[in-house]
Each structure stands twice: as C-alpha cells, then as structure tokens.
Amino acid sequence: MSEPLLEVTNLEKFFPVSGPGMFSRERGTNKAVNGLSFTLKQGETLGLVGESGCGKSTAGRTVLKLYDPTSGSIKFEGEEIADYSPRKMKPLRTQMQMIFQDPQASLNPRQTVGAIISASYEVHKIKPEGGVKTAVQDLLERVGLSAEHFDRYPHEFSGGQRQRIGIARALALKPKFIVCDEPVSALDVSIQAQVVNLLSDLRDDFGLSYLFIAHDLSVVQHIADRVAVMYLGKIMEIAPTSSIYTAPHHPYTKALLSAVPIPDPKLERKREQIVLSGELPSPMKPPTGCVFSTRCWKAQAKCFTEEPQLRKVESSEVACHFPE
C-alpha cells in the first residue's frame, strides 16, 4: 500500500467559548483538538482512546468535515479536503461514513428503518441494482436484522438492534472509511461483543478502514491494529495494538492501562493501579510544555517548558521527553 487512505497532519479544532452574560464578547477558545497527526492505511483500524473530554469525538467529526477544522491538513486518498465546502464534500460523503455512540439519538424517531437507510441513496441519487428496497433489505440481513424490519420504527428495537441499523446506514453507500464514535459504549456488555464482532466481520468483507473511537481499552484491543492515545487534544502515543498493551512507553498510557480492571479477582487484587493526581486541565488553558506534565509523576523541569514531539521508540511513536 503506497499511499495511505487518510493522512491527518497537525489538525486543530478550536471552539469559541463566550463568557456568561448577554453582551460578553468571545472569551476564549476550547482547544478540543490541538495538533493531531496520524495516518490510516486501507483496511486498517486505528483505535483512538482517551478519557472523556480529551477531544476524541471532535477529532472524529472534524476528520469527516462535520466540523470545519481550524487549521491543519486532512488528506483522503491523497486529496486535500480540509478546506472543502459542503458542496465539494458531497461526492466524498459516499466514501466516508460515521457510526454514532447513541443509537437512540442517531436514528430519526419519525422515520421507518427503511426510510433511514435508503436516505443515503436518495441524497446521492443512486439507484442500487434490484431497487432500493431490496438493497436495504440485503443490508439489514447483512448486519443481522431481518428484511421484514424495513417498515418498523426505531423505537421498536433494542439498543443493540438500533446500533445495527446505524451500521447498515453507514454501509449503504459502500464507503471505504468509517468513523466509529464509541459505537458500543451505550450498549450492554453482552451486546458489545456481538456488535464489535459484526464490525470486524464487515471490515474484512468490505475492506473497510475504521477510526475506532472508544474509552474502553479492552474493546479497542479486540478490533484495532494500532492504537492512538489522546490527552487534551493531542496524541500521546501511537503504537501497534500488540505492543501498546504489553509495553506502553508514555506514562499516560501506562496510567490508562493500569486503570483497566482484570476480570480475575485474584489478579485484580494484586493489580498495581497508577492513580493520577489532580484534575484534567481545562482545554481552554492547556499547560505549557507537555500537556500531561501537571499530572505526570516523572515530570522534570524540561517537561514544563518544552513540548515533546512524537518520536519513534521501538515500534511506537511517543510524545514524551522521558519515555519508559
């Protein structure tokens, strides 16, 4: 694979934050995504993890151009799309899709399942072979629902089934790239595995690439080829899944992994947990130097002044002055 499917360089998304009161001027900016760079190859899954509020979802939506990036470059199949207008983006929408966290909110309660999924065909004026209804019913069956669900409404389904409807909608246009924004975190644990397995089957069948956003590290471990750890709008570490779980290099990754509970009570009792002190700093005023410096137990003078860049450590890329 010569050219990556998706190449994101120094992506930034700042939100203006206005102060309280009626007449206050813009008071600051929320640096939700603050210099994000990664690449995604065809057929690859990149897991994007981090605690809530670190900018994972914003990153996913900005990559899809649902938010206009403040600066930076997004190259999709070599095409620079960061400054594309919605009109210019439209043909590309068939190539990139999204699966949402909350299947309750992401399906229009007033539309039937058939109408929800066939909207893709209507918007892009595509006539699938054998008609829209057949195509939608095939999709429904492909994601583990049945063809007779075509005329049902979303409220008639369980959470897991609704998420399958969301997946079918994302697949309708046969995209190459799907942003999965915490697709299983709203589901019961027993259903999570089914949906993750469905997603990985679909990836193999359709040759999809995922940007898989999650806060649950064990889910990501199951599906991702590589994992990027985000903190305060920046990537702390990117590494192949196999190595990041066994040999994390960034202190933050280490702390994050140590927080994952172990299902075996004996081992769980012995588990060493790194408890980070302090609060997540405000993304409106990120710390100078390394953003993690305020909570890092290894931080030294250099960490507070100089921002570390991603650099290669063994098979990983780590943004730390003193990697493990």
Place this chain on the structure above:
Amino acid sequence: MFSKEAKKTSAGRSPRELAWRRFKSNKVAIPSLVAVSIIIGAVVFAPQVCDLLGISPDIRDEASIDARGQVVGDWGGISAKHPLGVVPGIGYDVLARLLYGARISFLIALMATLASVGVGMLLGMLSGYFRGRVDGVIGRFTDFLLAFPSFFMILALSAPMIQRIEMSGIAHDNDARILYLITILAVFGWPYLSRIIRSQVLSLRERDFVLSARALGASNSRIIFKEILPNVWTPVIVYMSLTLPGYLTAEAVFSYLGIGVQPPTPTWGLMIADSTKFIINEPTYFFIPSLSLILVVLVFNLLGDALRDALDPKSEN
C-alpha cells in the same frame, strides 16, 4: 437475535398507531372528538341540515312573533318547529342562523389558523435551524409583533384596510371584511407558534440524526423538511386545536364590535351583539349563541389537550 416473539406482538406499530392507542384510552378524547366532528359536520352541511329540519336562516316565521315583535311562547319560542327558538322582532330561526353563522366564523378561524401555522412553522424552523443572523432578524420581528397592541391595531386598521382591499378589487363587501380579518389575525398570530417551533428546532438540530444526515451529505432543505419537520408536527397539531377556538372567539369579538361581517349575514359575534338588545325580555336568545360559543371552544380545547397527551406522552401539561 433477541426474543422474536416479544417483537411480533408489537409488530408494525408506528408512532401514529401508538398515539392513537393512547388517544383512545383517554376518557375525554373520544367524546370531544365526536362532539367536534358533529359540530364541524353540521356546520359544513348547514344547508342540508336546515332542509332536513325544515328551518331557514332568512325566512321570517310570522306566526312565531306577535304584532309587537315579541316571541310567542316561553323560552325564546323553542318548539318542535324552531329547536332553538326564534329571533325576537323578526322571526328568523335561531338554529339555522347559528349554523349558517358558524360557517363564516369557522371559515375565518380555520383560514387564520392555517395561515398563521404556515408562516409560524416556516419562520420558526428557519430561525431555529440557521440561528445566528437569520434568527436575530426573525426573532426581533416576532418580538416586535408580540409587543404590538394588536387588538387596538386590528380595530384601527379595519376601515382603511377594508377600503384598500375593496379598491384593489380582490374582494368586496363582506368578502373584503372576511379577508381582512383572516389576514390580520394571521399576521399577529404566527409569532407564538414561531417561537415554539424555534425552540424545538434548536434542540432537534443538535441531535445525532441530524449530524448523521449531514454525514450523508444531505442538503439543508432536506434536513429541515425530511429530518426535522416530521418531529415538530406534534406541537403544531396541538397548537392548531387550541388556536382555532381562540380565533372563533376573536371573530365573535370583532363582529360584535362591528368590524367583521355586516348584518343581515349571520355570524356568532353578530348574533351575540344583536341578542344583547333583547337580554331583558328574551334572555334565551342571548344565552343560546353565547353558550354555543363556550361549548365549541370547550370541546376544541379538550380535544387539543387529549391530542397533546396522546402525541407527546412525556409532557405533563
């Protein structure tokens, strides 16, 4: 994958069918729906109903009044021949005039409701969806209209505006007056609905299904009309059922004050105005149109409440 049997029992229940079930289980809903249907039916088919009962709004029954114009018989002359009595002094049948009068009153109320709902929905959706400058302009305009002394304006503008309408040749006499009332009621009526719709759309546009439509590449107009519009019908239907009786009352008030339809054409407002002259001698003639108005407003309001409960089970009052 999940219990298939449990699913089957609820198969094919659309939100509409669920709402109908809730509607049916409401004790007030069905009687008020029946009452509203009967009233609307009687008004629409007023000529047929009158023929059937052998009454007419403009044929004087000389036998029913004496030489001084006093109604013969008690209770306003209520008899088998005149179910709701006769008009003192002239001998018209009250029921026939009520039914024919309601046609004009209902026409004005219905058209004013439709016009204000149409404008209110469109502008409410636009300002809620686009926010920013669009919202600012529409919002200030609604503020302006809501703060306006509309009742006074309707009275003050009536003579010149009706004259304008007549001069422009769109409509004449009573038609011009009806057109004026419909227009002016709609002009001052839409901001209320526009505000309701705006606030609904402000929250709807942030929902994930709108973002998902955007991720599909849907245009703004598609998102507004296909994704958002179906979700605002509930407040619109409820608003309509509550506004319609309001406009019925408004028509009565303005006819009473003399800016609506002119006699001898009957409307409810004119009948009430006329009946006040006979309130001492023939109180029945005063109470029948007044109570009819109260009754109609009441059943429409009850129907509106029942509709709201059925369509939007989450909202408590």
